Amino acid sequence: MRINLASVLVDDQDKAERFYTQVLGFHKKTEIPMGRHRWLTVVSPEDPAGVELVLEPDEHPAAKPFKQALVADGIPFTSFAVEDVEREYKRLLDLGVRFTQPPVEMGPVMTAVFDDTCGNLIQIAAT
Numbered sequence: 001m002r003i004n005l006a007s008v009l010v011d012d013q014d015k016a017e018r019f020y021t022q023v024l025g026f027h028k029k030t031e032i033p034m035g036r037h038r039w040l041t042v043v044s045p046e047d048p049a050g051v052e053l054v055l056e057p058d059e060h061p062a063a064k065p066f067k068q069a070l071v072a073d074g075i076p077f078t079s080f081a082v083e084d085v086e087r088e089y090k091r092l093l094d095l096g097v098r099f100t101q102p103p104v105e106m107g108p109v110m111t112a113v114f115d116d117t118c119g120n121l122i123q124i125a126a127t
Helices: 013-023 063-072 085-094
Strands: 005-010 027-034 037-043 052-057 078-081 099-106 109-115 121-126
Touching: 005 013, 005 063, 013 027, 013 037, 013 052, 085 099, 085 109, 085 121
Parallel strands: 005 052, 078 121
Antiparallel strands: 027 037, 037 052, 099 109, 109 121
């Protein structure tokens, strides 16, 4: 068994597509119209056949309160691996990304947390 898809709940798929591709650098893999929304996935350019991240509309009534509670408590929705947290932090800062936690060492791991502009906090981490 392996992970094929993971989702992040977004408040606007167009905005999410721009942020996740143009700012974070993911590549769009799948786009299928589904009424008002799309089945929209992105992948890492380092592993285009790997795990797809679904940019999932947060339309379910529980989604927005769940996301708001996580953000209020400073809890990232998910984590992305990077080779060098400091370098990625600086790159994203230069692109205007707002961080809620600058790079910090947590034992054997360095992490930073940013706002994805779609209602989520996302952690980047390197070990």
